Amino acid sequence: MTTGETTPETDVSSDDVYNLDRKRVAQILFALDRDDRDTLVDLMEPLHPADIADLLEQVNSFDRGRLIRLYGREFDGDILSELDDSIREEVITALNPQVLAEAVRELDSDDVVDLLEDLEEPQQEAILGALEDSDRVAVEQSLRYPENSAGRLMQREVVMAPEHWTVGQAIDHMREAEDLPEQFYHVVVVDPRVRPIGQVTLGRLMSARRTTPLMDLLEETFQIIPADQDEEDVAYAFNQYHLISAPVVDDDGRLVGAITIDDAMIVLDEEHEEDILRLAGVGDGSLSDKVSETTKQRFPWLAVNLVTAIFASMVIAQFEATIAQFVALAVLMPIVASMGGNAGTQSLTVAVRALATRDLTGANVWRVIRREVLVGLINGGIFAVVMGIIGVIWFGTPMLGVVIGAAMVINLVVAGLAGTVIPVILDRIGVDPALASGAFVTTVTDVVGFFAFLGLAGAILI
Amino acid sequence: MTTGETTPETDVSSDDVYNLDRKRVAQILFALDRDDRDTLVDLMEPLHPADIADLLEQVNSFDRGRLIRLYGREFDGDILSELDDSIREEVITALNPQVLAEAVRELDSDDVVDLLEDLEEPQQEAILGALEDSDRVAVEQSLRYPENSAGRLMQREVVMAPEHWTVGQAIDHMREAEDLPEQFYHVVVVDPRVRPIGQVTLGRLMSARRTTPLMDLLEETFQIIPADQDEEDVAYAFNQYHLISAPVVDDDGRLVGAITIDDAMIVLDEEHEEDILRLAGVGDGSLSDKVSETTKQRFPWLAVNLVTAIFASMVIAQFEATIAQFVALAVLMPIVASMGGNAGTQSLTVAVRALATRDLTGANVWRVIRREVLVGLINGGIFAVVMGIIGVIWFGTPMLGVVIGAAMVINLVVAGLAGTVIPVILDRIGVDPALASGAFVTTVTDVVGFFAFLGLAGAILI
Numbered sequence: 001m002t003t004g005e006t007t008p009e010t011d012v013s014s015d016d017v018y019n020l021d022r023k024r025v026a027q028i029l030f031a032l033d034r035d036d037r038d039t040l041v042d043l044m045e046p047l048h049p050a051d052i053a054d055l056l057e058q059v060n061s062f063d064r065g066r067l068i069r070l071y072g073r074e075f076d077g078d079i080l081s082e083l084d085d086s087i088r089e090e091v092i093t094a095l096n097p098q099v100l101a102e103a104v105r106e107l108d109s110d111d112v113v114d115l116l117e118d119l120e121e122p123q124q125e126a127i128l129g130a131l132e133d134s135d136r137v138a139v140e141q142s143l144r145y146p147e148n149s150a151g152r153l154m155q156r157e158v159v160m161a162p163e164h165w166t167v168g169q170a171i172d173h174m175r176e177a178e179d180l181p182e183q184f185y186h187v188v189v190v191d192p193r194v195r196p197i198g199q200v201t202l203g204r205l206m207s208a209r210r211t212t213p214l215m216d217l218l219e220e221t222f223q224i225i226p227a228d229q230d231e232e233d234v235a236y237a238f239n240q241y242h243l244i245s246a247p248v249v250d251d252d253g254r255l256v257g258a259i260t261i262d263d264a265m266i267v268l269d270e271e272h273e274e275d276i277l278r279l280a281g282v283g284d285g286s287l288s289d290k291v292s293e294t295t296k297q298r299f300p301w302l303a304v305n306l307v308t309a310i311f312a313s314m315v316i317a318q319f320e321a322t323i324a325q326f327v328a329l330a331v332l333m334p335i336v337a338s339m340g341g342n343a344g345t346q347s348l349t350v351a352v353r354a355l356a357t358r359d360l361t362g363a364n365v366w367r368v369i370r371r372e373v374l375v376g377l378i379n380g381g382i383f384a385v386v387m388g389i390i391g392v393i394w395f396g397t398p399m400l401g402v403v404i405g406a407a408m409v410i411n412l413v414v415a416g417l418a419g420t421v422i423p424v425i426l427d428r429i430g431v432d433p434a435l436a437s438g439a440f441v442t443t444v445t446d447v448v449g450f451f452a453f454l455g456l457a458g459a460i461l462i
Numbered sequence: 463m464t465t466g467e468t469t470p471e472t473d474v475s476s477d478d479v480y481n482l483d484r485k486r487v488a489q490i491l492f493a494l495d496r497d498d499r500d501t502l503v504d505l506m507e508p509l510h511p512a513d514i515a516d517l518l519e520q521v522n523s524f525d526r527g528r529l530i531r532l533y534g535r536e537f538d539g540d541i542l543s544e545l546d547d548s549i550r551e552e553v554i555t556a557l558n559p560q561v562l563a564e565a566v567r568e569l570d571s572d573d574v575v576d577l578l579e580d581l582e583e584p585q586q587e588a589i590l591g592a593l594e595d596s597d598r599v600a601v602e603q604s605l606r607y608p609e610n611s612a613g614r615l616m617q618r619e620v621v622m623a624p625e626h627w628t629v630g631q632a633i634d635h636m637r638e639a640e641d642l643p644e645q646f647y648h649v650v651v652v653d654p655r656v657r658p659i660g661q662v663t664l665g666r667l668m669s670a671r672r673t674t675p676l677m678d679l680l681e682e683t684f685q686i687i688p689a690d691q692d693e694e695d696v697a698y699a700f701n702q703y704h705l706i707s708a709p710v711v712d713d714d715g716r717l718v719g720a721i722t723i724d725d726a727m728i729v730l731d732e733e734h735e736e737d738i739l740r741l742a743g744v745g746d747g748s749l750s751d752k753v754s755e756t757t758k759q760r761f762p763w764l765a766v767n768l769v770t771a772i773f774a775s776m777v778i779a780q781f782e783a784t785i786a787q788f789v790a791l792a793v794l795m796p797i798v799a800s801m802g803g804n805a806g807t808q809s810l811t812v813a814v815r816a817l818a819t820r821d822l823t824g825a826n827v828w829r830v831i832r833r834e835v836l837v838g839l840i841n842g843g844i845f846a847v848v849m850g851i852i853g854v855i856w857f858g859t860p861m862l863g864v865v866i867g868a869a870m871v872i873n874l875v876v877a878g879l880a881g882t883v884i885p886v887i888l889d890r891i892g893v894d895p896a897l898a899s900g901a902f903v904t905t906v907t908d909v910v911g912f913f914a915f916l917g918l919a920g921a922i923l924i
Contacts, residue, residue, distance in 0.1 A: 280811030349742030
């Protein structure tokens with residue numbers, strides 16, 4: 001039997017950018033089942049560490065353990081960096097200590113820092129112990145910066161040049177240097193006290209005459225990042241000002257490292273993920289979390305929702321007598337609340353996004369509120385007419401149509417107002433609007449929706 | 463009267479990365495009111511084009527026109543690139559044609575392409591007419607690629623080197639070249655038919671010996687982008703594989719341009735924005751849209767929601783007799799629906815995100831569904847007990863507690879199931895799950911919630 005006959009086709013072709021397609025996963029699991037290390041290594045060889053991390057996340061825990069053992073010493077340190085926090089510990093535990101030590105030693109110091117942050121003490125020790133002395137010192141220094149700060153994100157290796165140098169001097173210096181960073185895109189120009197005053201791209205350096213002073217080539221956009229700045233603000237600056245790399249300085253303004261766009265892009269991606277999940281009332285969960293963890297993450301928001309739903313029910317309870325007289329109200333009342341909830345979610349999502357991108361500021365907040373209220377008024381008016389007609393046709397009571405129409409307008413206006421004002425207030429008092437706005441806004445639209453509809457019905461119909 | 467006395471403080475200091483703070487906006491508007499061009503230019507001088515674009519978005523239409531006129535010929539082409547689509551046309555119309563021509567001529571060809579895409583025909587003509595012949599040809603060539611494709615995103619200027627070159631030859635070539643791109647980070651190594659076979663970073667080039675062949679320095683991660691690839695896939699590749707720049711090829715695999723990470727980051731940001739807004743049922747709107755546009759964008763989702771809400775009401779209507787006998791049901795029924803809706807939104811948001819990041823695949827879809835159902839079962843069980851007790855205390859009817867508890871468990875399990883299965887199916891049939899899942903999932907949880915609660919009540923209580 002030849003390998004060609006027993007294993008699935010190895011000619012994987014796809015239009016997709018993604019190298020880890022379904023077929024390859026199947027082939028890898030097939031090789032795993034046959035304990036066929038050579039085929040496994042062949043199949044995994046073209047995969048990027050990020051793809052291998054995805055593979056480990058996608059398979060179940062049993063296959064994950066087998067895969068790590070069979071793959072053995074091919075295991076690359078970058079895979080650890082790419083892994084989701086939720087299974088990183090499991091993978092580290094499954095790795096042969098020698099393979100782990102070797103994998104970690106390949107990593108840049110900023111990647112080791114990133115790795116250590118989310119681990120328990122004993123695993124941290126194991127990894128720090130595997131590092132060479134100089135690397136360990138660098139990592140321990142980075143860990144002294146606050147969590148989620150620029151200091152943790154930066155790489156310590158920077159190429160710098162004094163302000164009086166020419167292009168020729170800078171190029172000669174670099175060509176003679178022993179240990180240039182793996183990835184760098186700029187030469188940072190510093191003053192005699194090692195404070196950055198600008199930077200020159202390598203591309204510009206390449207195309208300039210040797211005698212040109214570096215100071216003549218400084219990039220126009222130049223942003224200095226304090227080491228204790230929050231990584232969220234760092235990512236924002238990279239995105240807003242299209243930075244490729246930026247120097248990081250200590251409290252005295254001295255150059256201590258550099259952050260590159262790929263690190264910023266990862267943070268930006270995490271921030272987005274966080275926003276989207278928080279808006280939906282999901283904690284910082286991931287697909288590879290265990291059932292118990294996911295249950296715990298989802299519980300708090302559901303509990304908050306239960307409280308607000310009970311609150312809304314208490315409003316309904318005030319009108320029990322009205323409903324008993326006119327059961328059609330019970331049939332129609334969820335429509336008013338639901339429309340309000342949806343309109344409120346629309347407004348609040350736009351507001352939360354605009355706050356995150358800093359498009360919603362003191363300068364335009366009143367204009368935005370006015371706009372949201374107007375939008376609520378117009379859409380409320382349209383749906384009031386539609387729903388009024390439906391109400392009349394369905395239940396044959398014209399006044400019921402008027403009541404539901406009026407309640408609809410009121411609730412959609414309130415939804416626009418609450419959907420904007422609540423996130424803005426939360427943001428001002430320092431609470432993440434993505435996290436808390438939803439509960440408040442739907443409480444408002446539920447309560448107002450039921451109260452307006454049932455209250456008007458009680459006054460007009462009965 | 464000196465300027466120092468009448469204008470607000472010009473010493474703007476802030477911990478924030480953002481240069482356009484509230485104070486500066488106030489100062490700028492103050493200068494505008496006094497028609498004080500010098501102060502205005504001084505205040506705007508330190509601002510990045512992205513900040514000036516934000517400023518134009520934040521002020522109202524009247525101030526925008528005045529600002530553009532007073533700022534006059536300082537207006538930079540990059541501001542146009544940074545502007546939100548919604549007011550770009552307005553700004554272009556407000557600009558003096560000569561200022562516009564000059565602004566556009568400063569831009570790189572890929573930025574001009576980006577600018578033209580969203581404009582009406584006459585404005586497109588105006589801008590194309592302002593370009594020099596060679597630039598216009600380049601722009602028109604790019605516009606031949608499909609919208610939102612890599613071809614539109616790429617810059618046409620690439621630094622390339624034949625595969626047999628050494629480091630020395632590449633450096634000499636670059637130092638002699640007349641027109642290197644403004645921003646570049648790699649030398650692309652090509653075969654004799656100009657097909658890219660790898661790339662070398664400038665940093666690595668700098669630190670290698672002159673005699674080293676380029677082929678020995680190729681970067682490990684190398685991704686070739688077809689010109690007709692969707693920009694969304696391009697952004698995904700940059701994010702997944704941490705690319706800094708990637709060569710773009712035509713149908714024959716020949717090098718035609720390069721995409722850099724900053725362009726990919728913008729696309730990634732737009733995709734996230736789109737996802738988050740679509741999940742909330744908001745079209746591709748922005749804060750600077752007019753009331754009429756916003757109303758139109760929000761309308762369709764509200765209309766869909768009205769239909770699903772009416773559908774749910776029709777379920778309630780089936781139980782009118784039951785409710786008439788026992789009005790407490792009307793008070794409690796929104797709680798069951800609301801909890802289901804929230805749990806469903808949690809599941810669907812996680813699923814939509816995981817589909818977007820390709821973490822949810824054929825390999826793990828059944829495991830994820832199983833997990834969501836289990837989470838629904840556990841949380842449903844807990845809230846069933848809580849709500850059962852509340853039901854008994856509130857209404858003094860033990861069986862009512864049993865009914866609401868059972869309905870809660872059923873609805874939360876269904877929510878977990880629907881919240882995962884619906885986005886996966888939509889994704890399989892080619893519909894954006896972010897756009898359509900919400901309506902389907904809440905319809906399911908509303909209908910199941912009301913049906914389970916009222917149906918059980920009818921069977922048990924009456």
